[in-house]
Amino acid sequence: MACWPTSAIGIFPTRAQASALNRASQIQRRVQLAPYNSFGVPAVAAYFANIGSLDELRRALEFARDKRLSVQILGGGSNVLFVKDYEGLICHMNIRGISHLPGPGVVRASCGENWHGFVSYCMNKSLHGYENLALIPGSIGAAPIQNIGAYGVDLAQFLVELEVLDSERDTVRSFSRAECEFGYRDSIFKRRAGHRYVVLSASFELSARNLPNLDYQALKEALPNPGVTPRQIYDTVCRIRRSRLPDPAELGNAGSFFKNPVVSRDKYQALQSEHGEMPSYATEEEGLVKIPAAWLLDRAGWKGRRRGPAAVHEKHALVLVNSGGANGEDILLLAQEMSSSIQSQFGIGLVPEVQLI
Numbered sequence: 001m002a003c004w005p006t007s008a009i010g011i012f013p014t015r016a017q018a019s020a021l022n023r024a025s026q027i028q029r030r031v032q033l034a035p036y037n038s039f040g041v042p043a044v045a046a047y048f049a050n051i052g053s054l055d056e057l058r059r060a061l062e063f064a065r066d067k068r069l070s071v072q073i074l075g076g077g078s079n080v081l082f083v084k085d086y087e088g089l090i091c092h093m094n095i096r097g098i099s100h101l102p103g104p105g106v107v108r109a110s111c112g113e114n115w116h117g118f119v120s121y122c123m124n125k126s127l128h129g130y131e132n133l134a135l136i137p138g139s140i141g142a143a144p145i146q147n148i149g150a151y152g153v154d155l156a157q158f159l160v161e162l163e164v165l166d167s168e169r170d171t172v173r174s175f176s177r178a179e180c181e182f183g184y185r186d187s188i189f190k191r192r193a194g195h196r197y198v199v200l201s202a203s204f205e206l207s208a209r210n211l212p213n214l215d216y217q218a219l220k221e222a223l224p225n226p227g228v229t230p231r232q233i234y235d236t237v238c239r240i241r242r243s244r245l246p247d248p249a250e251l252g253n254a255g256s257f258f259k260n261p262v263v264s265r266d267k268y269q270a271l272q273s274e275h276g277e278m279p280s281y282a283t284e285e286e287g288l289v290k291i292p293a294a295w296l297l298d299r300a301g302w303k304g305r306r307r308g309p310a311a312v313h314e315k316h317a318l319v320l321v322n323s324g325g326a327n328g329e330d331i332l333l334l335a336q337e338m339s340s341s342i343q344s345q346f347g348i349g350l351v352p353e354v355q356l357i
């Protein structure tokens with residue numbers, strides 16, 4: 001006679017046990033994070049979940065709540081520096097999918113889609129606007145966090161809305177572009193009020209017409225105007241980026257380590273009279289100007305300098321690299337030295353663009 005196990009004798013779990021097991025099954029213990037950050041620095045996550053759906057995200061967050069763990073959301077890891085092991089739960093966002101919504105040129109992409117893949121997809125579908133943002137590493141979900149930007153365009157320009165999970169209320173809601181409070185490498189999600197939201201997807205309204213933006217000098221010089229095609233812009237941006245920035249697959253880095261500092265026009269003029277010609281860009285706020293951090297660091301002689309295995313890139317003073325075997329602390333100490341030198345030489349505080357974890 002067949003003998004069927006029953007939950008009463010503990011071979012089949014009860015419903016409550018099943019749900020706890022289900023929650024825990026996607027959670028891995030003690031996961032090495034070196035493959036999950038573009039600096040390639042080692043750090044161990046006490047708990048790690050690969051998130052492929054909203055349900056999985058909810059279950060992982062419930063697991064963290066039960067165990068009173070802190071949670072860190074992670075996309076492609078190209079804008080973070082792990083300075084030590086992480087004692088909480090890392091949620092690695094991998095929700096995929098691109099769909100076309102009603103309305104001309106409206107496309108929605110899930111948070112785990114690759115940004116550059118999305119830009120290429122849109123260009124191939126003749127949906128234009130983001131060609132200048134080609135080849136920026138990372139995920140759709142992280143792109144609004146710092147309002148990614150390059151070559152005169154930023155994400156906010158074509159974003160319609162975000163769908164987010166409010167992790168405190170366990171509800172899904174949307175954020176319009178205005179509610180995101182975008183600024184230069186900034187959004188509400190970088191501030192305390194926005195920390196509770198996990199981006200699930202982003203919708204964009206792109207144009208069937210070519211919208212060339214050649215404000216950036218290097219593009220202006222390289223491309224014909226008028227008559228430039230979206231493909232030419234995309235290819236030129238990719239070519240310039242490849243020639244200027246190290247590929248994280250070959251040399252660990254997170255792009256620009258510091259934001260460009262914003263100072264008052266008075267301070268800028270005083271600095272100019274002391275240090276001579278100093279480049280600047282206008283900002284949206286009157287009376288404030290942006291100074292390229294790369295110029296300040298270059299002037300202070302940082303290009304190519306090293307601190308053990310942490311180094312400043314030979315061609316770009318704003319890019320810190322892991323030249324082999326560096327850990328997060330090595331890179332952080334180098335960044336702190338750089339920042340102090342700019343403070344003492346120019347009286348300007350540099351703020352990291354990279355999130356320190």
Ligand SMILES: Cc1cc2nc3c(=O)[nH]c(=O)nc-3n(C[C@H](O)[C@H](O)[C@H](O)COP(=O)(O)OP(=O)(O)OC[C@H]3O[C@@H](n4cnc5c(N)ncnc54)[C@H](O)[C@@H]3O)c2cc1C
Pocket residue numbers: 038072073074075076077078079080093111136137138139140141142143145146147148149150197198199200245246247248253254255256355
């Ligand atoms: C070589 C190189 C060049 C770069 N060039 C540029 C550039 O030109 N312009 C530019 O703006 N940036 C640039 N960056 C920085 C980086 O590509 C962007 O910041 C990118 O958006 C990070 O994406 P990610 O998925 O890797 O994010 P991660 O590094 O994984 O995370 C970054 C932040 O976003 C949060 N986050 C990630 N996913 C979500 C989500 N779904 N919901 C809520 N929060 C989330 C994380 O918690 C973290 O705070 C560059 C980086 C590299 C390595």
